[in-house]
Amino acid sequence: MNLQHAVKPISYVKTHAAELIRDIAETGAPIIITQNGEAKAVLQDIGEYERLQESLALLKMLALSQKDIEAGRVRPMNESFSAVRERIDRRRQQS
DSSP states (O other): OOOGGGEEEHHHHHHSHHHHHHHHHHHOOOEEEEETTEEEEEEOOHHHHHHHHHHHHHHHHHHHHHHHHHTTOOOOHHHHHHHHHHHHHHHHHHO
16 A cells, blocks of 8 residues: 555645545545644544454454463363353243
8 A cells, every 4th residue: 555645734634624535435545644744643434444443353353362272261162062052052941
């Protein structure tokens, strides 16, 4: 991704906000907002933001899963499925 053209000073963002939002919605490309020459924020399409958050959540689950494996907090698949089936059966019987 070439971000060179996506860097805009905050003064530009203030005067061209509607245009920038329209461009972001059309292209999905983020805009880096600078203040006093330093990158301070990112303006991005809401759909892209949501996809990023979902990806980060999945990566976090994978990392936590890996830690569970390393710590030995695992059990065979058949045992896990049996335990889930037993819980479901108990709840059905209670209803």
